Amino acid sequence: MGVGGYKLGANIYTFLAACWWLWPARNSLCLANEVISPYSLKLIAVNFANLLAQSFPKSNLTTQLRLVKWNAYYGQGSILNVDGSSPENPGVSGLGGLLRNNNGAWIRSFSGNIGFSNILHAELMAMYHGLRLAWELEVTNLVCYSYSKTTINLIFATVNDWHHYAPIIRNIQELLARDWQVRVLHTLREGNACAYYLAKLGAGSHESFWSIEHPPAGINLLLLTDASGTFFSR
Numbered sequence: 126m127g128v129g130g131y132k133l134g135a136n137i138y139t140f141l142a143a144c145w146w147l148w149p150a151r152n153s154l155c156l157a158n159e160v161i162s163p164y165s166l167k168l169i170a171v172n173f174a175n176l177l178a179q180s181f182p183k184s185n186l187t188t189q190l191r192l193v194k195w196n197a198y199y200g201q202g203s204i205l206n207v208d209g210s211s212p213e214n215p216g217v218s219g220l221g222g223l224l225r226n227n228n229g230a231w232i233r234s235f236s237g238n239i240g241f242s243n244i245l246h247a248e249l250m251a252m253y254h255g256l257r258l259a260w261e262l263e264v265t266n267l268v269c270y271s272y273s274k275t276t277i278n279l280i281f282a283t284v285n286d287w288h289h290y291a292p293i294i295r296n297i298q299e300l301l302a303r304d305w306q307v308r309v310l311h312t313l314r315e316g317n318a319c320a321y322y323l324a325k326l327g328a329g330s331h332e333s334f335w336s337i338e339h340p341p342a343g344i345n346l347l348l349l350t351d352a353s354g355t356f357f358s359r
Contacts (some may be wrong), residue, residue: 162343209247221323229352
């Protein structure tokens with residue numbers, strides 16, 4: 126396929142995805158004076174371009190398509206997404222997460238910088254602070270999603286007294302044992318985009334922890350994508 130004598134390759138999907146998502150970003154700026162961060166636009170456009178490419182595969186393509194979206198767990202309870210960020214691993218690390226209802230509506234979020242550390246520490250601290258925030262807000266039915274399978278496995282196993290993060294793991298287990306209903310489940314990064322954004326925000330901040338009452342600039346498009354049930358390819 127070609128246009129004007131030029132052959133169109135995979136980049137056509139990136140172009141189409143960018144056009145698709147730049148329009149609502151432009152409307153947000155013009156109509157609501159809301160600036161969408163370049164990071165959010167890039168994340169959504171790249172994932173949407175991958176979805177387009179997978180939707181029109183070559184005849185010899187054998188890779189099975191996997192679609193991922195934010196999971197509201199069948200509309201049951203409040204939804205907590207948590208994540209950690211440690212780009213250098215080890216290096217300056219951050220944590221983040223957010224609490225929403227099962228329709229994707231914002232309740233509260235958090236973010237923070239834990240200094241020079243590693244990704245496992247960041248993931249564990251994100252889960253601890255997320256569960257503590259949900260408890261303080263008197264949530265009684267919670268579904269917590271984490272991208273880290275290692276974190277999930279550690280909190281449901283017997284704690285090794287010699288484990289470097291044994292105190293944090295025990296604190297999480299104590300929170301889970303309280304009088305409320307909590308499910309802790311694994312999610313892929315594409316279903317955890319808002320928490321990942323907040324974790325990266327935390328890594329670049331100077332605050333060890335802060336509770337965020339209103340959505341920070343740059344996350345609204347990601348929230349809309351989750352609430353609308355948009356699928357991304359994996």
